[in-house]
Amino acid sequence: MKTALLALVAVVIFGVGCSRKSKPPAPLQATAIGAAIVESSGGEQIGYIGMPLDQPVVVQVNDASGSALVGAAVYFSGPAGVSFTPASALTDSSGQVTSTVTLGQQAGRYKLVASTRDSSGKKLDIVVEEVALGYQQTVGAQLNAQYCIRCHDSESTPERVSNMDNLSVKPHPFTEGDILNKMSHADLVAIITHGGAALNKSPEMPPWGYTLSKSDIAALVSYLRAVAGPPYEAGGLVYARN
Amino acid sequence: MKEKLTSFWRIFFGDSARAFGTMSIIFLLLLAIAPAKNHFSEWRHYQKRYLHLIRGRADAVTLERHFQGGIQQIWIPEQQVTDRCTTCHIGLKEASLANVSTQPFRKHPVIPHSLTEFGCTTCHRGQGAATTVQEAHSASEQWEQPLLPAKYIEAGCGQCHLEKQTATPFLNQGRQFISSYGCTHCHTIKQADGTRILPDDDPPSLKHIADKTTREWVYAWIKDPQSYAATATMPNYHFSDDDARDVSAFIFTQSTLLEPPLPPMKAEATPPDPAAGATLYGQSFCASCHATQNAAGTLVGGNFGPELTGIGTKAKPEWLQDWIKNPQHYDPETMMPHYRFDDKQVSILTGFLEAKTEPDFLANVHLDPATPQQIEHGKRLVVENGCASCHEINGIKKPENFAPELSRIGSKPLNQLIFVEGVEHALPDYIGAKVRNPRAFGPALKMPQFKLTPQQINAVTTALLALTDRAQTQPPSMRIASGQQTHYEPAGQAGRLMHDLQCFSCHMINGHGGDMAPDLTWEGTAVQREWLVQFLENPETLRPALIRRMPKFNLTDSEINTLSDYIMTVYQTPEFDRDSLPMSQFTAASVEEGRQLFYSKFACQSCHIADFSKDKGYIGPALAGTGKRLNPAWIYHWLKDPQALRSGTIEPNQHMTDDEAKSLTAFLMSLKSGEPKKAMKK
Numbered sequence: 001m002k003t004a005l006l007a008l009v010a011v012v013i014f015g016v017g018c019s020r021k022s023k024p025p026a027p028l029q030a031t032a033i034g035a036a037i038v039e040s041s042g043g044e045q046i047g048y049i050g051m052p053l054d055q056p057v058v059v060q061v062n063d064a065s066g067s068a069l070v071g072a073a074v075y076f077s078g079p080a081g082v083s084f085t086p087a088s089a090l091t092d093s094s095g096q097v098t099s100t101v102t103l104g105q106q107a108g109r110y111k112l113v114a115s116t117r118d119s120s121g122k123k124l125d126i127v128v129e130e131v132a133l134g135y136q137q138t139v140g141a142q143l144n145a146q147y148c149i150r151c152h153d154s155e156s157t158p159e160r161v162s163n164m165d166n167l168s169v170k171p172h173p174f175t176e177g178d179i180l181n182k183m184s185h186a187d188l189v190a191i192i193t194h195g196g197a198a199l200n201k202s203p204e205m206p207p208w209g210y211t212l213s214k215s216d217i218a219a220l221v222s223y224l225r226a227v228a229g230p231p232y233e234a235g236g237l238v239y240a241r242n
Numbered sequence: 243m244k245e246k247l248t249s250f251w252r253i254f255f256g257d258s259a260r261a262f263g264t265m266s267i268i269f270l271l272l273l274a275i276a277p278a279k280n281h282f283s284e285w286r287h288y289q290k291r292y293l294h295l296i297r298g299r300a301d302a303v304t305l306e307r308h309f310q311g312g313i314q315q316i317w318i319p320e321q322q323v324t325d326r327c328t329t330c331h332i333g334l335k336e337a338s339l340a341n342v343s344t345q346p347f348r349k350h351p352v353i354p355h356s357l358t359e360f361g362c363t364t365c366h367r368g369q370g371a372a373t374t375v376q377e378a379h380s381a382s383e384q385w386e387q388p389l390l391p392a393k394y395i396e397a398g399c400g401q402c403h404l405e406k407q408t409a410t411p412f413l414n415q416g417r418q419f420i421s422s423y424g425c426t427h428c429h430t431i432k433q434a435d436g437t438r439i440l441p442d443d444d445p446p447s448l449k450h451i452a453d454k455t456t457r458e459w460v461y462a463w464i465k466d467p468q469s470y471a472a473t474a475t476m477p478n479y480h481f482s483d484d485d486a487r488d489v490s491a492f493i494f495t496q497s498t499l500l501e502p503p504l505p506p507m508k509a510e511a512t513p514p515d516p517a518a519g520a521t522l523y524g525q526s527f528c529a530s531c532h533a534t535q536n537a538a539g540t541l542v543g544g545n546f547g548p549e550l551t552g553i554g555t556k557a558k559p560e561w562l563q564d565w566i567k568n569p570q571h572y573d574p575e576t577m578m579p580h581y582r583f584d585d586k587q588v589s590i591l592t593g594f595l596e597a598k599t600e601p602d603f604l605a606n607v608h609l610d611p612a613t614p615q616q617i618e619h620g621k622r623l624v625v626e627n628g629c630a631s632c633h634e635i636n637g638i639k640k641p642e643n644f645a646p647e648l649s650r651i652g653s654k655p656l657n658q659l660i661f662v663e664g665v666e667h668a669l670p671d672y673i674g675a676k677v678r679n680p681r682a683f684g685p686a687l688k689m690p691q692f693k694l695t696p697q698q699i700n701a702v703t704t705a706l707l708a709l710t711d712r713a714q715t716q717p718p719s720m721r722i723a724s725g726q727q728t729h730y731e732p733a734g735q736a737g738r739l740m741h742d743l744q745c746f747s748c749h750m751i752n753g754h755g756g757d758m759a760p761d762l763t764w765e766g767t768a769v770q771r772e773w774l775v776q777f778l779e780n781p782e783t784l785r786p787a788l789i790r791r792m793p794k795f796n797l798t799d800s801e802i803n804t805l806s807d808y809i810m811t812v813y814q815t816p817e818f819d820r821d822s823l824p825m826s827q828f829t830a831a832s833v834e835e836g837r838q839l840f841y842s843k844f845a846c847q848s849c850h851i852a853d854f855s856k857d858k859g860y861i862g863p864a865l866a867g868t869g870k871r872l873n874p875a876w877i878y879h880w881l882k883d884p885q886a887l888r889s890g891t892i893e894p895n896q897h898m899t900d901d902e903a904k905s906l907t908a909f910l911m912s913l914k915s916g917e918p919k920k921a922m923k924k
Binding site: 048049050051052054080102105106107108134135136138139142143146147150151158159161163165166167195197202203204206207208209210211215218219222 | 341343348351352353354391392393395408409411412542696697700787789842843844845848849858859860861885892894895896897
C-alpha cells in the first residue's frame, strides 16, 4: 500500500514536472573549441529588478594564442529569475556573444556566468556582476542624482559638472566600498542627517536631516550599499543562543 | 467470471445487514475526501515548508511565535481587497528573512505602505481570494488580471499617485513620453482626478507650410522623420512613395500665403562671417533649447525645440529670416521667444543656420507637379490617418476622439483585444507589443510607428497599465492629485511682453510654466530693482556651471521698465514683508560673524562663490554680488527654510538659529564686488 502511494506520488510529480513548458534548449553545435573566455563589456551595470539592463553583456572566446575565435559555444546562466536572450549562442565573426540580460525580482548583486568548454572538456567560466536596484534603492538613486552626485561623483557631463575638485576634503564616491562598507548603517544615517561637522568630519558635508525625510535617508543608505564595490556584506541580526 | 461476481455481490450485499455495513463504509470514505483534500492542499505544503525553513534558524522562536497556521486573509471592503496571499507568503513582515532565497518566504522590500492597510492585489494584481499558486498568479478564462510583471510594477503606484513621485522613475517617464510624443492628440486619457494627460509636443501648424519649406522636404520627412533628425518625435506612417507624394501634394495645395507675406531676403553687402554666426548662436543660448549634431556625431543642446542639424535643408531662407526676426509672425502660439535681433544679427544667424544642411536627405527626391487625382487621394490619406489631430491643416477639421480612449486601458477585457502570433495572451504583453510595433497587428491599422527604445516602451506600457478600473472607482481619499499646471497668464502690457518673450517656456510663475529656469513667483520679494533692470539688459550668469542660461533679448529701456515694475509689484510673497529687515540692523561685527559662519560652520563655499579670488564651489549661484542683487529679508527667510520659498530647491535646510541667519544675511549683503568680467570667460 505504502509503495503504491509512493509510486502514485512519483507519477504525479513526474507528470507535473513534464507539463511545464521548459524544454531544455537544443545543444549548440560548436564549430570551434576555445581556450579562454573573457568579458568584453556589459559588466558592473546598475539596473532595476525585473528590467532588462541598458547594455547587453558581451563576452569573447579566445583560442590558445589569445585571438578571437568564431563558432565556440557560450552558455549563460545566473541566479533564479535572471533571463538571457539568447541564453546560449555560438560566437560571431568577431569571436563574441551578445546577450540581453533581464535581472531577477530581488534587489542586490547578481553573479552571471558565461561558460564555454575547452578541448579537454573542462568548463571555462567568466563571472559578470550586475546590480539590481529594488524599490528603496531606486528612491535612493533618484535622491542621489538630485542632491548628492555633484559632489560625490568625480565624473562630469555637459549637463552636470562635478564639484568634487572644488572641495578641500574630497567626498567618498558611493562606489567606494572598501571605505564605506566599514561604516555602520547608523553612522551613515547620522552623517547624512547631521552633516560632517557634527561627527567631526568636514563641514563641507551639510546636514540633510531638515530637508530629507528619514525614509529618504534610509533609501540613500540602501542605494549606496547596493552600488558599493567591493560589495557590502550585511552583518545580519545576531541572536543570543537559547 | 460471472460466478466470481455473484459471490462478490453476496459477500458485500448478500443481505440487508451486509448491504447496510458496506454502504456505511463507502459513505464514510466519501466523507473523508473533503478533509483529505484540505490536508493535502498546496498552501499547507508551503506552511510546512516555512516551518521547516525556520526551524534551524537562530531566530526560530521569534518566527514561530509570529507564525499563524491556516488560511490568512487581508480584507479591506472599501477597496474591494480580499487577499489570501499571506497564507503562503508568510515572512513578508519578518526583517530577518530579507535575504532568504526561497520564495514565497522572503520579506517584502521596504515600501512606504503597510501591507495590511493596502493589501497585495492593489499593487500587484492577481486573484487575491485564490488559494492555489496557479489561480492566484496567472490569468484564466474566469480571471483576466494575472500578477503584474516586475518591470511594470510602478503601474501599481500610478493608480493612486497621479503626481510625479521620486520613487517611480519609469512611471514618470512613461507619462512624460505620452505627453511629449503627443499620444493624447488622438487618444483621450482622463485620469481619476478629472484631469487629462495633455500633449506637450506642440506640432507645427501646416496652414502656411509652403512659406516655410519645400514639398520635397515634406515628402522625405513623412517617409521617415527620423532620417532627417534622430530626435524627431513625429511617428512613421510607413507611407509608400505614392502615398507620400500625394499627401505632400494635398498639404501644399491647402497651404495659404502668410499674412502679411514674408519679406524678401535682405541683400547682404558682405557675406556673414561663419565665426560671427557661431558666436551669436552661442551668446543667444539657442542651444538651451535646440540641439545640433557636432562633427563627432553627438547631439549637443537641449531637446525643448526641434533639432537644427539639417535646418538649412528644411527651412527656406526667407522664412528663417522672418522666424528669427519674430517667430510669432508665422506661429502666434510658438514657445520660441521673440528675440529683438537687429537686421545685421538676423542676417548673421540666418546665414549660419542655412549652412547647416543635410544634402543626402533630399538627394533622390524628384516630384512632378501634382495631378488633381493625386491631390484628391492625398486628402483621403490625410483624413484617414488623422493628420489634423496634431497639425492644423486648412480645410480639414480636427477629428474628435480619433483613436480609442485609453482612460481604462489597464483593465481592458482581453476578449476585446485581438492578439497576434508571438504575443503572450496577457494585457501587459499586448500593450507593450502595440506600442513597439502597432502595424504588426494588421497593416490596415492607423496607429503609426513611434521610434522608442525598449526602455521607453516599458515606461509607456507602465504608465498605460496604471489606467485601471480600480484607479477610476476607488474612494477619492486614496488619490494623490496630479498637480497639473494652472492657466495663469499675467495681464496688461507686462503680460503681453512676457508672452512675446515666452518667459513661461522656461520660468514657472504661479504654477504655470517650464522648469528649466528658476520659479519667479516671488521674484519681486527676492531681488533689488536696480539689479533686475541690469539683468534684463544684459543677463550675466549666476551659475557658471550651467549650460542653459538666460538669453539676451535686446529689450528697450521702456520694455525693461515695464517688466521690472510688474515683477517688483506683483510677484511678492505674502509670507513676510520685504522691508522687514532693514540694512541699518547690520553692524561690522555681525558681518564678520557671518563671514565666520559662511566659511567655517556652514562651509557655504563648497557650493557658492562669495569671493572669486578664492572660492570655487559652483553648484549654487555665485554670491559675490549678493549685496547688489538680493533683498535682506528674502535672504534671511531663505536661509531659515529654503524649501518654503522655492519647493524642490536642493539648498539644504541647515536649521540655523535666528542670530546665525541674521549674521549670514549681514555678510551676504556686504558682498557688493560683483562678478569680475574675466571670470565669465571660459
